[in-house]
Amino acid sequence: MGKPTGFMEIGRKTGVEIPPQERLENFREFHLALSPEDQQAQAARCMDCGVPFCQSGMTLGGMTSGCPLNNLIPEWNDLLYRGQWELALRRLSATNLFPEFTGRVCPALCEAACTCGYTTGSPVTVRENERSIIEHGYEKGYVRPAPPPARTGKTVGVVGAGPAGLAVAAYLNKRGHRVTVYEREDRPGGLLMYGIPNMKLDKSVIDRRVKLMEAEGIVFRTGANVGADLPAQQLLDEHDAVVLCCGAKQPRDLAVPGRDAQGIFFAVDYLTSVTRSLLDSNFLDGHAVSAAGRRVPVIGGGDTGNDCVGTAMRQGCESILQLEMMPCPPTERTPNNSWPEWPRVLKTDYGQQEASSVFGSDPRLYQATVKEFCKDESGHVCGAVISRLESRVTEEGRRAMVPTGEEFTVDCDLVLIAAGFTGCEPYTAESFGVTLGPRGTVADQQYATNVPRVFSCGDMRRGQSLVVWALREGRDAAAAVDRYLMGYTNL
Structure with a gap:
């Protein structure tokens, strides 16, 4: 020490x-x-x-x-x-x-x-x-390419270039296997590239790491939509093992009247459009969904909702409102949330700080959700009916947030749904014949699916989670794949 x-x-x-x-x-x-x-x-x-x-x-x-x-x-x-x-x-x-x-x-x-x-x-x-x-x-210059001294003769296809896919690829390549990463987007990075705004993670940081991985022998194939444009059987024919790292990108929707109005976007689509336009043309192409001059409710109080707030603020929104179904957390730990547990306390993130600085108040409204969207004569969203919620014990004996009966309407021009994700988009897994569970693929503790030679990890396996968990999943899955290919592992 x-x-x-x-x-x-x-x-x-x-x-x-x-x-x-x-x-x-x-x-x-x-x-x-x-x-x-x-x-x-x-x-x-x-x-x-x-x-x-x-x-x-x-x-x-x-x-x-x-x-x-x-x-x-x-x-x-x-x-x-x-x-x-x-x-x-x-x-x-x-x-x-x-x-x-x-x-x-x-x-x-x-x-x-x-x-x-x-x-x-x-x-x-x-x-x-x-x-x-x-x-x-x-x-x-301490960080430099370090290709493996020898190759095993084995090849692995990794589907998805998000944090889990990058981790799997890096570790298997270090072991000496030939790795090809298939990414359906135009740039590697997955959630890191298009799900997290540039002010939180500059995309040059991702590009720098990807170039290093390429110099170490990893091949990246972008625009490769496995299960749609690229047959799953082709990957099985070309590789000794395949690892599915497709994330949990299926957004949770709102089944409320008026949901079909124009101007309502899922958070991931909104954030992706903004980042892609920034990288492609510094917003000159006009392809980004814009919050400029618009009244914007963000539905969801988590990190993605905060990223939407910060992005809309940078675009120059006229107003911002962030809805959260749950009650406001306490400012300090409660007796049943002692250290070293994760503190379930109120956190004010960068987007909320920025909104408070410009508009004079925190944009979050707790214990509230949208009951209905209003449309104008052209079919564009023009308002949202907000319902207040409270915690009650239901007839089934479980506690849930239910409407109090109090409602009010807010004017809006752009709505961003950041209500989380329900699991992976199923088509890639289904193209391999992989059985899907409630949160994603069914994979055992060794990351193997029901299909021989096909593995899965990251959010696709465990459900929506943190980047650090995706990296852990990728590391452990790489060891499982290596053990399958070689009979043992030193990862």
Whole structure:
């Protein structure tokens, strides 16, 4: 342990965020990094705690506590504090091949379980430390292509270039298998590319990693829609194993009157259109769904809903309203939500901060949902009837959010549905003959489906989840595929 008293001597310090109204002028990342010296000082706050819950990845209270990747956080924090940046990167890369992603978009489960946070109220800046290590590695040339020294003669097809697919491909390639990644979109990245806005994860970060993977021998085939334009049998004929990593992109809809009105979009389609137009032409092509000058209700209070709020704010919406069915969370932990469980407390994210800065109030309305959409004479959405909700015990004996009878109408011109996802789009799995379950494909604990040689992982297997869980699924699935191909694995 480099500095046993660091947590007592050094206060928590994070990188500066560009002020809300200033960062609304563009779609660039707005979180500025600390200096290397300040980041090393922050790493010194990592305690010599007996049980580092930060890296545990345990399930407590029905949610994950600590890092699902089991990152060796105290070890690389110590190396970072000592200024041994390259060694810190090696230790970080031992469990996470994509820290530039998790260092930007992960909700930092590690920090919520940090012992320093429990004892001092200020957890170690684990996520920023992680991001600084990988960015320093790129800057100094520590991150470079490392193709495998030998090939096994086996080939694997990976369907989907999202975080799970990238992880599967990277690990299997390191093992020496020839890997081809099939992606139906025009760019690799999946959720990372088109589901997460550029200001949260700059797309050059994804391109940089993909180029590195290509230099290591991985082949990416974009515009390859397996199960539609590209037959599943072709992949089975060309590869010794296939891994389905198609995500959980089937959006949850609203079955309410007026849903067929024009101007109502699923969040994923809206965010995709904006990012694609930004990358293709810096919005000159006019292909993005635009919230400019429009009154926008966002239905869904989660991360995707917040991304819609932040995107609509940058486009210049006239007003923004974010609906959440559940009650407002408490501002502090409740007695039945003790550390190191994930804190079920109120979080104000960047989009809500920006809306508050411009319009003077938080855009979220809790315990509310849309009962009906109103259409004008041209069939375009012009209003939404909002129904208030309350928690009650139903006749079946379960607790649910039900209408109170109180209703009101809001004017709107654009509606964004961010109500989550119900599972994968079924056509790819069905083209292979893979049996579908309620959340996605049916795969056992070894990630194998009911079809020989076909595996599945990520959101497609476990349902909608975090990027860090997709990376963990990809890592573990790669080991399962390697064991199938070689009879053992060293992944």
